[in-house]
Amino acid sequence: MQNRQYNVPQSASDKTARGSATAPISAAATKVLRNTYTLLAMTLAFSAVMAAVAMSVGMGRGTSLMCSLGAIALVWFVLPRTANSSAGIAVVFAFTGLLGLSLGPILLHYLQFSNGGQIITQALGGTAVVFFALSGYVLTTKKDFSFMRGMLVAGLVVVLIAAVGGIVASMFGVEITAFSLALSAAIVLLMSGFILYDTSRIVNGGETNYIMATTGLYLNIYNLFLALLHLLGAFGGND
Numbered sequence: 292m293q294n295r296q297y298n299v300p301q302s303a304s305d306k307t308a309r310g311s312a313t314a315p316i317s318a319a320a321t322k323v324l325r326n327t328y329t330l331l332a333m334t335l336a337f338s339a340v341m342a343a344v345a346m347s348v349g350m351g352r353g354t355s356l357m358c359s360l361g362a363i364a365l366v367w368f369v370l371p372r373t374a375n376s377s378a379g380i381a382v383v384f385a386f387t388g389l390l391g392l393s394l395g396p397i398l399l400h401y402l403q404f405s406n407g408g409q410i411i412t413q414a415l416g417g418t419a420v421v422f423f424a425l426s427g428y429v430l431t432t433k434k435d436f437s438f439m440r441g442m443l444v445a446g447l448v449v450v451l452i453a454a455v456g457g458i459v460a461s462m463f464g465v466e467i468t469a470f471s472l473a474l475s476a477a478i479v480l481l482m483s484g485f486i487l488y489d490t491s492r493i494v495n496g497g498e499t500n501y502i503m504a505t506t507g508l509y510l511n512i513y514n515l516f517l518a519l520l521h522l523l524g525a526f527g528g529n530d
Contacts, residue, residue: 326501338391345395
C-alpha cells in the first residue's frame with residue numbers, strides 16, 4: 292500500500308531503497324519486528340521451561356513423539372485459522388510448549404555424555420550466534436532475500452524426503468551415521484537461509500502478521516539447535 296505512493300520511480304528507486312542500508316524500516320515493519328521479537332523471546336523461554344519439566348519427570352521418547360505430532364497438528368490446522376486473532380497467541384504458546392516438552396528426552400540423552408552439559412551449551416551458543424548474526428545483517432542492510440524462496444522450499448523438500456528415508460532405513464537396521472551427519476549439516480545451512488529469508492520478509496513488508504513471523508523464526512531456531520546439537524554430539528562427545 293505504501294509503495295503505491297511512488298508510482299513513477301517505484302521500479303528503480305523503491306527497489307534500491309529496499310536493499311539499501313540507508314533506507315529506514317517502515318513504521319509498520321518496525322511494529323511487526325518489535326512484536327515478533329517480543330513474542331519470540333517469550334515462547335523460547337516458555338519452551339525452555341517445558342523442556343525442564345519434561346526432563347524433571349523423565350518423559351519418554353514415545354511421549355516426546357506425541358508432543359511433536361501435536362505441535363505439527365497445531366501449526367498446520369489450527370494456527371492458520373487463528374493467526375489474525377488473539378487466540379493465535381495461545382496457539383503459538385501451545386505449539387512451542389509442546390516442542391519444548393519434546394526436547395526433554397533429547398536433552399537427557401546428551402546429558403548422559405560426560406561432557407553433555409558442554410555440548411548443549413555449545414549448541415545453544417552456536418544457535419544464538421547464527422541467529423543474531425544473520426538477523427543483524429538483514430536489519431543493517433535491509434537486503435531483500437525473497438529470491439531465496441524457491442531454493443529454500445526445494446531444499447526443505449529434499450531434507451524432508453531424506454529424513455523420512457533415514458527413518459525407514461534405521462527401522463531396518465541400516466547404519467546411516469554419515470548420512471545422518473550430512474543431513475544435520477544441510478539443516479544448519481537450510482535454517483540459516485530461512486532466518487535470512489524470514490527476517491527480510493518482515494523488514495521489507497512481506498510479512499505483516501507477527502504471530503506467523505514468530506512461528507517461522509521459532510521453527511528456524513528450534514531446528515537449527517537440534518542440528519547443531521547432533522553435530523556437536525557426534526564430533527565432540529567424549530563417550
